[in-house]
Amino acid sequence: MKHEILDDDLFRDISSKLSQGEELVWSGSPKKYFSLSIVELFLRDTYVSALSVSQIVTLVYSAVKIKTLLNGALEIKSILWLVLFWIIVLIPEVYKNHRKNRTRYALTNQRVIIETWSLLKPIVYEVPLGMIKDVRFESYKNGYGMIYLMPDRLISIKTRDFFAGRKRHYPTLELIEDCERVTKLIQQQINLSNK
Known part of the structure; x- marks a missing residue:
């Protein structure tokens, strides 16, 4: 065999x-490979997990905040919220990928x-x-x-x-x-x- x-x-x-x-x-x-749930969502099926929804919300929030920052309204509070949102989204993804590997x-x-x-x-x-x-x-x-x-x-x-x-x-x-x-x-x- x-x-x-x-x-x-x-x-x-x-x-x-x-x-x-x-x-x-x-x-x-x-x-x-390192993967994000939001990307894999489209590779598999139309199942939407809480993690992928939070990633979508974070992307939308980030886009709005970046547009605000580019318009000259640079606030430290906005930058900190943006960083916090990305940390909340990425920590579970890093753990998932570590476990997968x-x-x-x-x-x-x-x-x-x-x-x-x-x-x-x-x-x-x-x-x-x-x-x-x-x-x-x-x-x-x-x-x-x-x-x-x-x-x-x-x-x-x-x-x-x-x-x-x-x-x-x-x-x-x-x-x-x-x-x-x-x-x-x-x-x-x-x-x-x-x-």
Whole structure:
């Protein structure tokens, strides 16, 4: 079987923790780039999050304030409000991107491993292939996509929607390149494990 290892650090971490007879089939991570929710809004769908609404309001407010400043009404108070608005909008975006850049995924012949981050520590979730009853994917306009793992019973997992910045309470692999191929690879491993 061809191994598709995209993340060498994760490969070393996971390889040292595999049980007997278990082998790593695929590993990867979300697309690594700095993104703003307002831009990704148009890459995905028409879903509007509170974060993207606040970014729209900040852009409008900034445009009005900059026009006022250019007309000669330079006030320190206006500049401070403008800076405060941008800090409020950018801090959640920086945190979202930091979390996205540290998230990693792995597929073995026995389980799917999802490593996410909470503030300063990693949280590792494992979904045995025998628990997954279906796998679906959703492609985005930017060529990446999301893979939904649908377990046969409720499991306690918290993943992140890196577009909207909201929590999900089910297993997903976010911003995966060539998600259709990875979905087929997961389905193939599920079929092999059920034999």
